[in-house]
Amino acid sequence: MSMNNQGRPSGIDGIASAEGQFESFSGHVGLRLAEPLIFELGTTETTGVDAPEVGDFDDCLGGLGRTSKIGCPGLPEPDTVRHYTRLSRRNYGIDMGVFPLGSCTMKHNPRLNEKMARLPGFGDIHPLQPQSTVQGALGLMDELSHWLMTLTGMPAVALSPKAGAHGELCGVMAIRAALEARGDAREIILCPESAHGTNPATAAFCGYKVKSIPAKENGRVDIDALKAALDNTVAAVMITNPNTCGLFENEVREIADEIHKAGAFFYCDGANFNAIVGKARPGDLGVDAMHINLHKTFSTPHGGGGPGSGPVVFSDALKNFVPVPYVVKEGKSFRIVEDKEGQSFGRLVAFHGQMGMYVRALSYMLSHGSDGLKQASEDAVLNANYVLASLKDIMTPSYDGPCMHEALFDDRFLKDTGVTTLDFAKAMIDEGYHPMTMYFPLVVHGAMLVEPTESESKANMDQFIRSMRGLAEAAKAGQVERFSGAPYHAPWKRLDETQAARNPVLRWSAAEE
Amino acid sequence: MRYLPLTGADRQAMLAKIGVRHVDDLFKDVPSAVLNPEIDLPRHKSEMEVERYLGRLAGKNTNAGSVPFFVGAGAYKHHVPATVDHLIQRGEFLTAYTPYQPEIAQGTLQYIFEFQTQVAQLTGMDVANASMYDGSTAAAEAVLMARRVTRKKKAILAGSLHAHYKAVIETTTQYTEDVIVSLAPNPMDAEAQLQAAIDAIDDETSCVVFQNPGVFGHIMDLTPLAEAAHAKKALLIVVFTEVMSLGAVKSPGEMGADIVVGEGQSIGNGLNFGGPYLGLFATNDKLVRQMPGRLCGQTVDADGKRGFVLTLSTREQHIRREKATSNICTNSGLCALAFTIHMTLLGEKGLRGVAMANHKAAVDLENALASVPGVEVLNKAFFNEISVKLPVAAATVVDKLADEGILAGVPASRLYPGAGLDNILIMAATETVTEDDIKALVAALGEVL
Numbered sequence: 011m012s013m014n015n016q017g018r019p020s021g022i023d024g025i026a027s028a029e030g031q032f033e034s035f036s037g038h039v040g041l042r043l044a045e046p047l048i049f050e051l052g053t054t055e056t057t058g059v060d061a062p063e064v065g066d067f068d069d070c071l072g073g074l075g076r077t078s079k080i081g082c083p084g085l086p087e088p089d090t091v092r093h094y095t096r097l098s099r100r101n102y103g104i105d106m107g108v109f110p111l112g113s114c115t116m117k118h119n120p121r122l123n124e125k126m127a128r129l130p131g132f133g134d135i136h137p138l139q140p141q142s143t144v145q146g147a148l149g150l151m152d153e154l155s156h157w158l159m160t161l162t163g164m165p166a167v168a169l170s171p172k173a174g175a176h177g178e179l180c181g182v183m184a185i186r187a188a189l190e191a192r193g194d195a196r197e198i199i200l201c202p203e204s205a206h207g208t209n210p211a212t213a214a215f216c217g218y219k220v221k222s223i224p225a226k227e228n229g230r231v232d233i234d235a236l237k238a239a240l241d242n243t244v245a246a247v248m249i250t251n252p253n254t255c256g257l258f259e260n261e262v263r264e265i266a267d268e269i270h271k272a273g274a275f276f277y278c279d280g281a282n283f284n285a286i287v288g289k290a291r292p293g294d295l296g297v298d299a300m301h302i303n304l305h306k307t308f309s310t311p312h313g314g315g316g317p318g319s320g321p322v323v324f325s326d327a328l329k330n331f332v333p334v335p336y337v338v339k340e341g342k343s344f345r346i347v348e349d350k351e352g353q354s355f356g357r358l359v360a361f362h363g364q365m366g367m368y369v370r371a372l373s374y375m376l377s378h379g380s381d382g383l384k385q386a387s388e389d390a391v392l393n394a395n396y397v398l399a400s401l402k403d404i405m406t407p408s409y410d411g412p413c414m415h416e417a418l419f420d421d422r423f424l425k426d427t428g429v430t431t432l433d434f435a436k437a438m439i440d441e442g443y444h445p446m447t448m449y450f451p452l453v454v455h456g457a458m459l460v461e462p463t464e465s466e467s468k469a470n471m472d473q474f475i476r477s478m479r480g481l482a483e484a485a486k487a488g489q490v491e492r493f494s495g496a497p498y499h500a501p502w503k504r505l506d507e508t509q510a511a512r513n514p515v516l517r518w519s520a521a522e523e
Numbered sequence: 524m525r526y527l528p529l530t531g532a533d534r535q536a537m538l539a540k541i542g543v544r545h546v547d548d549l550f551k552d553v554p555s556a557v558l559n560p561e562i563d564l565p566r567h568k569s570e571m572e573v574e575r576y577l578g579r580l581a582g583k584n585t586n587a588g589s590v591p592f593f594v595g596a597g598a599y600k601h602h603v604p605a606t607v608d609h610l611i612q613r614g615e616f617l618t619a620y621t622p623y624q625p626e627i628a629q630g631t632l633q634y635i636f637e638f639q640t641q642v643a644q645l646t647g648m649d650v651a652n653a654s655m656y657d658g659s660t661a662a663a664e665a666v667l668m669a670r671r672v673t674r675k676k677k678a679i680l681a682g683s684l685h686a687h688y689k690a691v692i693e694t695t696t697q698y699t700e701d702v703i704v705s706l707a708p709n710p711m712d713a714e715a716q717l718q719a720a721i722d723a724i725d726d727e728t729s730c731v732v733f734q735n736p737g738v739f740g741h742i743m744d745l746t747p748l749a750e751a752a753h754a755k756k757a758l759l760i761v762v763f764t765e766v767m768s769l770g771a772v773k774s775p776g777e778m779g780a781d782i783v784v785g786e787g788q789s790i791g792n793g794l795n796f797g798g799p800y801l802g803l804f805a806t807n808d809k810l811v812r813q814m815p816g817r818l819c820g821q822t823v824d825a826d827g828k829r830g831f832v833l834t835l836s837t838r839e840q841h842i843r844r845e846k847a848t849s850n851i852c853t854n855s856g857l858c859a860l861a862f863t864i865h866m867t868l869l870g871e872k873g874l875r876g877v878a879m880a881n882h883k884a885a886v887d888l889e890n891a892l893a894s895v896p897g898v899e900v901l902n903k904a905f906f907n908e909i910s911v912k913l914p915v916a917a918a919t920v921v922d923k924l925a926d927e928g929i930l931a932g933v934p935a936s937r938l939y940p941g942a943g944l945d946n947i948l949i950m951a952a953t954e955t956v957t958e959d960d961i962k963a964l965v966a967a968l969g970e971v972l
Contacts, residue, residue, distance in 0.1 A: 047640075053870075055871075056872065058604070058869070061875075064876075067883055067886060071904060071906070072904025075773065077773075078647070078774065080645060080774075080874065081871065083871070085870070091610065094616075095613065097629070098630050100615075100627070100628070101616065101627065101628055102619065104619075105615065106618075114620055116620060130581070130586040131582055132796065134586040137597075138597070138598070140922055143925055144585070146581055147796050157564060160562060172657065172799075173656065178850065208850050214847075217698040257552070258553055260553075286553070289553065290559075291560055294556075294557040311857065312621070313611075313857030313858075314621065314857060315854050315856030316621075316856045317799030359659055359687075359798070361597070361796075361797025373577060375564075376577070377524075377526070377573050379566040380562040380564040380566060381566050382526075382527070393529075393537075398541075399540050412549040435624075439624065439627055444620070444624065450841075465528070467528035468530075470528075497627075502824045502828060503825035503826050504825050505626065506824070507834065510820040510821065510832045511834050514820050515821040516834075517636070518636070518640045
């Protein structure tokens, strides 16, 4: 029997504290509480609400009442609270620790933002109320627009896109509308090899052929290759800046000039705008359209996969083509334009977009102010460069520094160790961290993209760096088992994704009787 | 600044470690002519100041809970139990990312699996995805999916479909191969509106999109529409904007729908001035590989323990790039969580109870309005929403009642300007409407008409 430092047994029957080996009578293991699906817990006769009692009345359902069973089980309120609380404890979140997921920008989510979004004056108003009864909400949209336009140096903004990819769609549609308005049919959009997958998907969706432009050895767009590809068939060039390798495109103004010389538009994927807020304005860099992920740059929560919000800022050349709705100020009051007028390319969503996210983002902006936003960008870049400087001797940075808000490593340092990028990432879970982004961007081998954000203290960074160094040393020392089966200490071991795809089980079903 | 942990001394030490003197040395790739521009915006504010400032803006709005409230037409005021909002704010849910690392995201993945099952059960379909942006974008994605499935291009949008949904579908498909045929709204004759959709189906039709309950509140038996569509090898896409209706009305699956999409806001989510909401998307097993959006599936881990992962991602943009089924990346995770928690509290029994309370309120509203001279109710069969024809422009009436502190509904002219529907008013009554609310409405309406 193994003993811990109190001289007490640390496991049963000589097994050290590997939880998997211990079988309880309850199915729980200490604080790791087993929790079945609600379909295995509740019944359709159970409910956790006091439904209003309506009594008998003559219905007006026209004989179309739902007589078949629905099948959704209910749980009493205490059991509901317990069920979802137990589930929550199987998740990792920013609130728990360092979340260095490159490109995704997992920064702190201030709770003031949550409180503000829930004010009844914002959270409990209907999008089709008379406009006289929602002047404060329209004023908020106008103010958010003002902040976004000022920070980007752009003259127009469309707030309504529901997420970053939706913003890309908005931007490219405006570009196509502008080209059609001048009778200029073009068929190609150029994207760098390192682009987010959404860029080519969006371009194709708008009817464009996608051509890839290569990168130079320093990780930036090859401007000569770009020039060679630019002609009067190119509608737009979609470039992420800072780019997906975490580098600023230092020739961005020359790139913009070349794009404009060819009569094309410069779409900037603003996923990484958080590195340069207050430091540089896309409008000064020649950008024609850029989406901003409010859930990255302006701290609205990721929520386990949305909701996002992806406003798009536009240059003068595109501002007449913005989708409805948009807010205009008339004297002291505000009006929302809901019907397509003039050259607007149409409507992307029912209603007005992600108001709840607008409130959170503005709350974040007001809190930081112009000074704090600039400081946040600087701290994000400083933290990333600190990681790069602290790990460059033991891991393999893909490019010479400095980087912007994220540091890119590849897997050369793991060569001949038998450890892959995936293994390394899973071992980070055992260290108590969410892994960095892996295998993206595609332009380096076994990519590891580390974005600490400005939310981490130096002490947190130092502990994270020690952990990463420890792992790199362990890999090089041949401790393959530490990685190959990792994570060992997460609530679940590695999951079989092949089985999930081969034999899809996408819902619970009652067992055959 | 309260959100930034680094101290001045930390920054100096870190710069020294990096080997530069000033933070701007890290921004050396930014052209110096554009670095550090003047930004004409206010400086930082304390939490108290921000709260005061935004509180004043919020105070300028009339919130639904503070007045007699009959506004619907795609978004609905319902009571959401306090438990829902408490649970979704647990940091492990709120501050998690998309569950790409399933070993430390089983909380999110399990609730998505539960959510998918609930949506499938509610709609009467086999499978549902992990949610879309909202009902309107889900409808657009359904039209695109129908083209992939049928390899035909013509989509028919029935007159019952919400004007914004039509506009979103038309905008989204304007640069694709799809051909959209949009039929005129006909609030006066719901049968004719359905027949027009049936008559429009031909051999080129990929799908017919019908909203039920319709934007004017009518509920219809769609079985004949499904038969007509299937006879021409087209798909029936059923849209709903009021998910609560599924607790009282025969499901789209039972009526023969191939794809069901709709807005899930009513369960678990507040009005929020139009967003964030959540799009629901369900279909049959045989079409699942053409479905857009994220999907969660069951599997096992290395110890054989049941777990869940995102699956069938070969449909998605991060793998397929320009060949993806959709450019969609994010969904509405936290809104889906709110939905699934509220559904768990309700269960079938609670859902049926709340749904019937909605219907009862609408029946009471209809009966009360029938007594107001000059008001003509246009619906025979409805759930919680009706349309009335007024002797004067509905927009004027709505504005006058708003001045009296009553939010009476949505003038059809706001959704269909210039369509000759100026005297039509769309009114919703949910379980939140009281007898007193209806009395106040009827009294005020009597005065302005």
